[in-house]
Amino acid sequence: MAKAKKEVVSSETSHASGANSGDRVRISCGTDSYTGVLLPRAAGAEDFITLKLSSGYNIGIKKSRISGTEVLEQSAVKLVGATEKKQHLAKQSAEGKVSLLACGGTIVNRIDYRSGAVYPASTTEEILAGLPKEAREHVRPKILFSVASEDMAPAHWSKVAEAAAVDIKDGAQGVIVTHGTDTMHYTSAALSFMLQNIPVPIILTGSQRSSDRGSSDAETNFRASLAAANADISGVFICMHENMSDESCLLHFGTKVRKMHTTRRDAFRSINVQPAARVFPGNGKVEKLSADCPARKPGAKMAVDTALNTNVAMQYIYPGIKPAQISALSKYDGIVLVGMGLAHLPINLGGDPLAIPILKEAKALAASGIPVVLTSQCIYGRINMDVYTNGRALKDAGIIGNLCDMTPETAYVKLMWVLGHEKKVAKVKELMESNIAGEISERTEIVNY
Amino acid sequence: MMCGIEIHQRIAGKKLFCNCVPSSESAAATVQFNRRLHAVLSELGELDSAVRIESIRQRLMRYSAPLSSSCLVEADEEPPHHLNHEALSAVILFCNLLSSRVVDEVHIMRKNVIDGSNTSGFQRTAVIGMGGAITTPVGELGIQAVCIEEESAGILEAGKEAHADYELSRLSIPLVEIATEPTLKSGKEAQEAALAIGQLLRQTGLVSRGIGTIRQDLNVSIPEGARVEVKGVQELGMIAATVDLEVRRQEKLLALVEQIKGRLKGAAIDATFVDLTEIFAETRSQLVAKQIRTGAKVLGMRLPSHEGLLGVEIQPNRRYGSELADYARAAGIRGLIHSDEDLAKYGFSEDEIFEATSALSIKKGDAFVLVVGDQKKADAALCEVACRANFLGVPEETRKASPDGTSSYMRPLPGRARMYPETDVPTIPITKELLDEAKDMAKAAAVAQEEKAELLSSLPEELAKQLSAAKGLLGGEGAAGQSPEIAAFSSAVNAGIEAKFASSVITNTLQSLKREGVETKNLDGQKFLSALLLFKENKITKAAVPEILREMCRDSKATAESAAKKLNIERISGKALGALLEKEKLDMKALMTRYRLQVDAQEAQGLMNKNGKQ
Known part of the structure; x- marks a missing residue:
């Protein structure tokens, strides 16, 4: 939905006529005339001006048609620019027991109603103002950064982990991380590896509909997150809508979750496990759904380890992929392949004349000492390299990941974290194939699909 | 007094921001979901008063989404697609008819509405034309603006404290909104003006027909009174009464206020x-x-x-x-x-x-x-x-029209504060192509008008009048916005069926079937035509046509042929008729009494004469 990407034009924008945005003007176009407030162009082609009529409607007028502009009142409307947004601020309470770490994303976006531009909240007061009233006194907000989630990089993950660790050590009962939704599951996975033995809940949440609309899911998600942050659980979770209704949210384990829909409120799904819990934002009730959802661990000694080797690549495998595409991965220290089906690559064991095998290249990577981890683009289900000859060939080539059920994204984050600590391939293989932060489930329960 | 009207007319075709086609039939499969809508602050940190009132109620909105006529866009689970260009062209055409200046670039706006009637919490709307005029029987009436907007969801159950139930098949149907200058001087004038605008729109053949497809809002104010918007007058004939009753309400209130002031003597009522x-x-x-x-x-x-x-x-x-x-x-x-x-x-x-x-x-x-x-x-x-x-x-209010012409308070008049840009849809420059498209539509509409006039000209004046007035007899939609009855007539004539017969089956036969309580709307143009064609092919008699139609209305799966078989009223002619005549001993009266639906009297008479001669 509306993201921070739309450019905000400053209120200083001047128009050829000498009139400025915010001025009330009469625009003449031959015999026609239009009266209204001149607005900055938030979007659309530059050969139009935007006028807000007294009815509240905006229209565009072609510049080439304008024969005269008369300023009726200078700065008739004070436009809210990107740098001065003093509206509806809320006072910060020092008593909040839940730490709120804002990373940006739709959930903290605000709209400049006059220009229609969407911008991220840039002060803690603005963040608080966007929260449900009764929730404000319970949180201590901190702005870590204001980035769209597609711009979140591994360096951001470390910063979030460190900030959460500081607040938890400072006595926070829980942590809420507001985040763009596109890559939230990467961040939740990263936090799960970087922070271990966490005594309290760390809840990542976001919204699929911006807060400037009455139907935003932000309030429901936030209320549920606040309830979750105060609940008797611990670990890293994503908290988003359970379905299209505003009545319940699900808590997904940080390493077993993925954004599975571009637009729906219930875009996040637990992959290969039951969701950890269901939260009712109305009454704050938290209902555990998974036996693996741990209780709070008062006094637990949390391990904070944010070391990452970010020289890792993730490569989708598709019919017709060129062998050179695989060879080009040799400059990385680790590779996650998102393979086909049960975990297969086109390796043409049958010798078909039309097939384009990449076995030689994959083997060469593994042989050169680069850990190559295989996952499946099926997303759901466990991979198995023992069933078909294809898989066995890959296993023999030293490809890592047999019998794991990690999502490609979790495997990618995990490989960075593992390589941040370990260089020996054998050790890397062992770590990648054993469960560290809930990312590999021992059993594939029947209902988890 | 001053009165202006706003006409909201549904435009035929797809929805405004997605590819769903609205359906008037109740959907077999639906999905339910519940939402809470939140009050959104204006840019000044203020709540629009209309929005504030609704937020006090904190109702749960329960939606029923028909799978066949709504998608994720109506469920507010997917951003809007592009603005429906056909609908936009239609509105440009309406602007041309009203001499309204079309804007250079369309900006879609969001109008906050959190009573649940829009899943998004706002209604999308845009100005397409400004100014203009229409000639009405009561003189020239100025047009303020022509807008395109989305229809709201239909409420299933209103007046509940805790929740409101809506159905989404209607949500986002394109509407044209035409707002007149507030220069009308009586309820009667308002009614005449609404009629004139409605006719102008229908003539184009681009708008939907039927109950609920056109709604009138009335803006009424009297000296010392206030601007009051009475929303949702569905019956054109109730406009005059509604305006007059609103004028009376404001006058009575003003008189009452004088009395209250006299009694209170400056004191206020303690809350x-x-x-x-x-x-x-x-x-x-x-x-x-x-x-x-x-x-x-x-x-x-x-x-x-x-x-x-x-x-x-x-x-x-x-x-x-x-x-x-x-x-x-x-x-x-x-x-x-x-x-x-x-x-x-x-x-x-x-x-x-x-x-x-x-x-x-x-x-x-x-x-x-x-x-x-x-x-x-x-x-x-x-x-x-x-x-x-x-x-x-007299407070400025939005009021809801009741069928009897009175009205009840809904919410304060919404302010400008509740309008802000729709950031999910790009602005749309009005290009030459769009303007040309509107011109083509106008031409097509004019041609359709002419064709209709020509078609009807083959009928005696009285029949043509009856046929033009016929409505609600057949289901389905006519092409180019024609009524289904006219469309059916036209295709019957084109198929070589005698015009007089075709029109009489519509205006007499269907009408009387309907009066009997038969669901004639189960017939669409095609089914109707198939019954007439069966007659034309001499497979049934003229007298059997009503029976076939009745059966096809009763059983939606029946074809004209199967109905004839089932009712055993296939036409008896030629040798079989000759044999029958023999059997009835050439008694024409006895034959027709027994086989009225199966035998063509003329043919029987002809055969008899022939036999008689022999």
Whole structure:
């Protein structure tokens, strides 16, 4: 939905006529005339001006048609620019027991109603103002950064982990991380590896509909997150809508979750496990759904380890992929392949004349000492390299990941974290194939699909 | 008085921001979901008053989404696609007909509406044309603006405290909104103007027909009164009465206000609410007792010097007390009890009333009001009532039209604050192509008009008139926005069926079947035509046509052929008829009595004559 990407034009924008945005003007176009407030162009082609009529409607007028502009009142409307947004601020309470770490994303976006531009909240007061009233006194907000989630990089993950660790050590009962939704599951996975033995809940949440609309899911998600942050659980979770209704949210384990829909409120799904819990934002009730959802661990000694080797690549495998595409991965220290089906690559064991095998290249990577981890683009289900000859060939080539059920994204984050600590391939293989932060489930329960 | 009208007419075709095709039939498969809508602050950090009222109610919105006529866009689970270009072209065409200046670039706006009628919390709307005029029987009427907007969801059950139920098949159907200048001087003028605009739109063949496809909002104000918008007049014939009753309401209110001012002598009504729950704890009033048991409070407020005024009639069967009750209802309370009513009818005892009046410190000449509901809503309701009672004048309001021409308060007039840009849809420059497209549509519409005129010209004047007026007899949509009846007539004539016969089957046969209670709308143009064609192919007689149609209405799976077979009324002719004649001993009367539906009298007569000659 509306993201921070739309450019905000400053209120200083001047128009050829000498009139400025915010001025009330009469625009003449031959015999026609239009009266209204001149607005900055938030979007659309530059050969139009935007006028807000007294009815509240905006229209565009072609510049080439304008024969005269008369300023009726200078700065008739004070436009809210990107740098001065003093509206509806809320006072910060020092008593909040839940730490709120804002990373940006739709959930903290605000709209400049006059220009229609969407911008991220840039002060803690603005963040608080966007929260449900009764929730404000319970949180201590901190702005870590204001980035769209597609711009979140591994360096951001470390910063979030460190900030959460500081607040938890400072006595926070829980942590809420507001985040763009596109890559939230990467961040939740990263936090799960970087922070271990966490005594309290760390809840990542976001919204699929911006807060400037009455139907935003932000309030429901936030209320549920606040309830979750105060609940008797611990670990890293994503908290988003359970379905299209505003009545319940699900808590997904940080390493077993993925954004599975571009637009729906219930875009996040637990992959290969039951969701950890269901939260009712109305009454704050938290209902555990998974036996693996741990209780709070008062006094637990949390391990904070944010070391990452970010020289890792993730490569989708598709019919017709060129062998050179695989060879080009040799400059990385680790590779996650998102393979086909049960975990297969086109390796043409049958010798078909039309097939384009990449076995030689994959083997060469593994042989050169680069850990190559295989996952499946099926997303759901466990991979198995023992069933078909294809898989066995890959296993023999030293490809890592047999019998794991990690999502490609979790495997990618995990490989960075593992390589941040370990260089020996054998050790890397062992770590990648054993469960560290809930990312590999021992059993594939029947209902988890 | 001053009156302007806003006509909302549905445009035929797809929805405004997705590819769903609306359907009037109730969908077999639906998905349900529930939402809570939140009040959104304006750019000044203020709540629009209309939005504030709804947010007090905090209702749960329950939606039913038909799978066949709504998608994720209507469910607010997917951003809007592009603006429907056909609908835009149609509105440009309407602008041309009204000489309204088309804007250079269209900006879609969001108008905050959180009563649940839009899943998004706003209605998308855009100005397409500004200015213009229409010639009406009462003179030239100025046009303020022509907008394109999305239809709201249909409410299934209104007036509930805790929730509102909506159905999404209607949501986002394109509407053209035409707002006139407020220069109309009577209800009659308003009605004439609405009729003229409606006709102009229908002539183009681009708009939907049928119940609910056109709605009129009326903006009425009188000197010393206020601008009041009466929304949703569905019957064209009720416009005059609705305007006149609104004028009367404002006049009566002004007179009443003078009386109140005289009595209050500058004093204000205190917004002091007294909790009377204890007094009514044992009440025999079922209405109140039931609510108290579920935790509701009874709150009362004194209205000083108001005795007798709450019972003053403002509109037929609506009193000043009804006006105050509307305000209480807007805050989510079921209703209001006031002292100008017969309180015994509620089942209150004299003791209870006495205790309540003392608790409220009621003196001679005072009145009081009671509300029952949960503490928060009851408080909010009395706040609204107190504000309304202290507003000594005619407040600016949005009111809901009732079928009898009266109206009830819905919400304050929304301000400009609730309009802001739709950032999910790019602005649309009005290109030459779009303008040309509108011109082509206009041409096509004109051609269709001509064709229709030509078609009807083959009929005697009286029949043509009847056929033009025919509506609601056939289902489905006619091409180019023609009525299904005209479309069916046209295809019958094109298929070589005699015009007079075709029109008489529509205006007489279908009409009388409908009167019998037969669902003639189960027939679409094609099915209708198939029955006539069966006749043309000599497989049935003229007399059998109504029976075939009746059967096809009854059984939606029946074809004309299968109906003829089933009813055993296939035409008997040629040798078989000859044999039959023999059997009936050449008794024409006996033959026709027995085989009226199967035998063509003319053919039988011909055969008889032939036989007779032999």
